[in-house]
Structures are given as C-alpha cells and as structure tokens.
Amino acid sequence: MNVFVAGMDAECNEHVTKIIQLNDIHMLYGDECAEALNIRQEFESAGIRVIGSLYARIGPTGMIAREAFETISSEILRTLKEHLSEIDGIYLKLHGASGIDGLEEVSGEHVLIKRIRHLVGRYMPIAVAQDPHGNITPEFGESVNIVRCYRQSPHTDSVETCRIVARKLADLMKCRRPMKPIVLKMPMLLGGEQSMSAEEPMLTINRMLDETEKNPRVFSVCFYIGYLSHDDDKLGSAVVIVPNQPEDEDFCRNEAMRLAEAIWNLRDQFGFKGNFAPPEEAVIRTLREGIRTSVITDLGDNCGAGAMGQQTELLRYMLQHWQDGKKVLFAGIRDIRAHAMLSRLPEGTDVTFDLGADENEWSRPVHIEGTIIRKGDEFKGYGNETYMGRKVGEVSTVRVRGTLIDIMVLDTNLQYGHPFEFAKAGLDFHEYDIVVVKMGYLDTFLIPETKYHCMAITDGPTSQEPSKFDFKRIYRPIWPLDDVRKLRLIE
Numbered sequence: 173m174n175v176f177v178a179g180m181d182a183e184c185n186e187h188v189t190k191i192i193q194l195n196d197i198h199m200l201y202g203d204e205c206a207e208a209l210n211i212r213q214e215f216e217s218a219g220i221r222v223i224g225s226l227y228a229r230i231g232p233t234g235m236i237a238r239e240a241f242e243t244i245s246s247e248i249l250r251t252l253k254e255h256l257s258e259i260d261g262i263y264l265k266l267h268g269a270s271g272i273d274g275l276e277e278v279s280g281e282h283v284l285i286k287r288i289r290h291l292v293g294r295y296m297p298i299a300v301a302q303d304p305h306g307n308i309t310p311e312f313g314e315s316v317n318i319v320r321c322y323r324q325s326p327h328t329d330s331v332e333t334c335r336i337v338a339r340k341l342a343d344l345m346k347c348r349r350p351m352k353p354i355v356l357k358m359p360m361l362l363g364g365e366q367s368m369s370a371e372e373p374m375l376t377i378n379r380m381l382d383e384t385e386k387n388p389r390v391f392s393v394c395f396y397i398g399y400l401s402h403d404d405d406k407l408g409s410a411v412v413i414v415p416n417q418p419e420d421e422d423f424c425r426n427e428a429m430r431l432a433e434a435i436w437n438l439r440d441q442f443g444f445k446g447n448f449a450p451p452e453e454a455v456i457r458t459l460r461e462g463i464r465t466s467v468i469t470d471l472g473d474n475c476g477a478g479a480m481g482q483q484t485e486l487l488r489y490m491l492q493h494w495q496d497g498k499k500v501l502f503a504g505i506r507d508i509r510a511h512a513m514l515s516r517l518p519e520g521t522d523v524t525f526d527l528g529a530d531e532n533e534w535s536r537p538v539h540i541e542g543t544i545i546r547k548g549d550e551f552k553g554y555g556n557e558t559y560m561g562r563k564v565g566e567v568s569t570v571r572v573r574g575t576l577i578d579i580m581v582l583d584t585n586l587q588y589g590h591p592f593e594f595a596k597a598g599l600d601f602h603e604y605d606i607v608v609v610k611m612g613y614l615d616t617f618l619i620p621e622t623k624y625h626c627m628a629i630t631d632g633p634t635s636q637e638p639s640k641f642d643f644k645r646i647y648r649p650i651w652p653l654d655d656v657r658k659l660r661l662i663e
C-alpha cells in the first residue's frame with residue numbers, strides 16, 4: 173500500500189502589509205516533504221509506503237499572492253496525478269487559516285481540498301491534520317474522511333496530533349468503511365490569545381474532548397478555535413467529530429451537539445488571562461513590579477502571528493516612564509532603513525537617528541540618540557533538535573543615551589522567544605530586568621525563564637478584539653460582536 177502526503181502551513185493576516193510571494197515560501201519536495209511532516213514512521217510501521225509531494229511552509233504572515241498559491245496547488249495536483257494509479261490514501265497537513273490575495277474563496281485550503289477530491293474521485297481516503305486556529309466548514313468536511321486539529325495552544329501536541337491522524341488514516345486504509353466527519357459550525361469569533369489551553373475554559377473543553385474520544389464509536393473529536401485576522405465567510409469555531417462506523421453517526425451527532433452546547437455555555441470564560449493591561453499601564457506596572465526577568469509582550473504587533481514587529485508605542489512609553497537603574501531590552505524593532513545605517517557602523521559608535529518604519533500610527537518614529545553596544549546575528553530558531561534554525565541577518569543593539577534601555581534594531585520580523593536567540597544576538601536575556609518582545613501570550617520556551625509577565629493590549633494587526641476589524645463576509649449574528657443568547661449552528 174502507498175500513501176500520498178503533502179502540506180501547506182500558513183496563517184494569513186490581512187492587516188499585515190506584506191504580501192507573500194513564492195520566494196518567501198519554504199518549499200520541501202519529495203522525501204524532504206515526507207520527512208518534515210513527521211508521519212513517515214506511523215505509515216511504514218503499518219506496512220504503508222510514503223510518497224512525498226510538496227510541503228509549503230509559510231507560517232504566520234500576511235496574505236499569499238494568488239500566483240504563489242497556484243504554484244503550490246498545481247505542484248501538489250501534478251504529483252498526485254503522477255502517482256494516482258499507485259496510491260491507497262492521502263494524508264495532508266493543512267493549517268486552515270491561509271488567505272489568498274485575489275482568490276474569491278479566500279481560503280487556500282478550502283480550494284485545494286476541493287481540487288484534490290475532484291481529482292481522486294469520491295472514495296479515496298483523505299485525512300487532514302490541522303491547527304485549531306484554522307477555519308473549517310461543513311463543506312470542507314464533505315471533501316475529507318478524517319480531520320482533526322491539535323488540542324493544545326501553544327501547540328505542544330502538534331507532532332503527536334499529526335501522528336494520531338496518520339495512524340487513523342492507516343487504520344481506514346486497512347479496514348475500509350464509509351467515513352465522514354460531522355462539522356458543527358458555531359457562531360463564535362475567538363482570538364487565539366484568549367483561548368490558551370492552560371486556562372479555562374479550554375482546560376474543561378479539552379477534558380470533555382478526551383473523555384468523548386475514549387468511546388470506541390468515536391473515531392476522533394476536536395474543537396476548532398478559528399482564525400479572525402482576515403475576512404472570509406468561513407470564520408468561526410467548530411466541533412468536529414468522526415464516527416467510527418456508519419452506524420455510529422447518530423450517536424456521534426448527538427455527542428457533537430452536546431459538546432457544542434457545553435462550549436457555548438462556557439463562552440464568557442474566553443478572554444485574556446494572567447497580567448494584561450493597556451500599553452502605558454503595562455509599562456508602568458512592570459517597572460513597578462521590578463522583578464528580574466520580567467517580560468512585556470506587545471500583543472498587537474505579535475510576530476509569532478505574522479505582524480511586522482515595527483510598532484514603537486511601548487518604546488515611547490518606556491522612554492517616558494523609565495526609572496534609573498532598570499535594565500531594559502527591546503527585542504526588537506524592525507526598521508529597514510535604520511538597520512541598514514547601523515549595519516555599516518562598528519560597535520562603540522555614537523548614533524543619532526529616527527527609529528520607526530512610519531507606515532501607520534503604530535510605527536511612528538522615535539528619535540534616538542545613543543551608542544551601538546553590540547553586534548550579533550539575527551537568528552530564527554532554537555538550536556535544538558526539532559528546530560535547528562538559521563542565521564537570517566545581522567542585528568545591531570543600541571543603548572539610548574542616559575538610560576539602560578537597549579534596542580535591537582532588526583530588518584526582519586523576528587520573534588525572540590528563546591534565550592538561545594538572544595545569545596546569538598550577543599545578549600543575555602537574564603541580564604535585563606525587563607525584556608519587551610513581539611508576542612501575545614508567553615511562548616513555551618520563555619515561560620520557565622520569566623518571573624513576571626504582562627501582556628500589553630496594544631492595537632495593531634494582531635489585535636484580538638474582533639470589534640477592531642471591519643468584517644463584511646462573516647456569518648451574523650456572531651458572538652461576541654452581536655448579542656447572541658442561544659446557540660444556533662451555522663448551516
């Protein structure tokens with residue numbers, strides 16, 4: 173037996189100015205694709221040979237150019253056609269939150285899955301592993317046989333989820349039966365930063381999902397938080413259940429409805445948790461706490477969710493409220509012009525410049541007088557086994573004169589989320605009292621390093637406040653934009 177595998181990972185924020193072109197995309201073909209999807213072992217131990225197609229890794233970013241998407245789509249379809257006579261099933265890793273500039277359907281996944289199903293006919297088993305921050309619809313469910321997303325945010329279970337889906341597909345390929353997911357689409361618009369799995373109500377929701385999935389009549393069950401940073405008619409949360417046998421369908425539909433009602437009744441518990449505050453207050457509060465090492469995250473400019481990392485609002489407040497003796501690091505601020513100017517000068521040079529891309533009110537320039545105190549590498553990745561990472565450029569760190577405020581000036585939207593990345597820039601994370609990073613919730617690797625964290629609820633492309641955006645295409649009424657009391661599923 174043979175399984176065809178492919179993938180596309182993209183989370184596309186339409187409020188980010190950058191449009192992704194083909195050369196921005198990390199394309200892995202054939203064996204490299206099969207390897208990077210982390211599922212080879214699952215199939216091979218079931219005696220199934222893996223045929224790798226293309227894994228397009230894009231990550232969280234702006235919208236994708238139509239031409240780039242069509243190149244990805246046609247490469248997957250071309251290789252699928254080439255191997256059609258020898259394959260027994262299809263495994264796909266599709267994030268679920270892609271947005272294509274100039275595509276009527278907006279979502280790349282929804283178009284791609286229809287094209288794949290059309291090519292292979294009605295009965296070829298297709299399984300899809302997804303991110304809970306993707307948008308799924310009943311129509312998407314019509315094109316696939318198995319679909320399941322991760323439970324945990326941050327996504328500590330992403331690899332394990334892909335392997336679960338692969339094992340389930342191997343089961344279906346070996347023991348063929350009609351199988352179709354039931355997708356209950358809920359009128360809820362949730363922000364990823366308001367639905368962390370270490371907090372309620374996700375703790376309760378994940379417990380209910382685990383409990384439900386223990387029943388042998390349930391092949392798989394999951395909850396989609398959804399994605400809200402581009403306008404599309406597919407936005408919203410969902411409960412997805414896959415019955416094990418055709419005769420389990422009624423039972424599973426009832427189970428899915430029971431879960432959807434329970435989640436709906438917990439909806440008021442979604443929200444920011446821990447310490448969070450408006451931007452100026454976040455700066456004042458963290459300075460007052462005075463615990464080393466404290467972290468302030470810049471929610472509206474979250475590079476981990478695709479923002480450009482060039483907002484200067486927190487820097488302005490820090491310059492205004494800074495207290496003598498406090499060592500502060502901004503990691504970092506993206507400004508291509510300032511970066512180019514600094515990169516030509518050696519360490520120790522006194523500099524005067526305006527810092528800020530000045531693309532909108534959030535990236536208004538701040539006048540800086542200071543000294544280049546360090547040169548180092550811009551490095552993307554953690555240097556560990558799962559993600560070796562790579563050097564993507566050089567960074568100059570400038571100390572503002574008369575203060576202990578250091579600013580890493582970048583030419584790319586890097587998120588600093590691991591002490592290793594700071595070390596590559598020539599800096600020690602723990603040498604600072606306060607580190608400001610372009611992040612929303614605190615990422616996995618920074619959690620154990622951080623003694624105090626405050627999320628600054630800044631405006632910007634990665635704001636989690638649905639009312640800040642002008643949606644035209646979404647289902648209405650939808651909670652929390654509208655006053656919806658009773659759960660009525662989206663048809």
Ligand SMILES: [Zn+2]
Nearest residue numbers: 303304305327
């Ligand atoms: Zn996600």
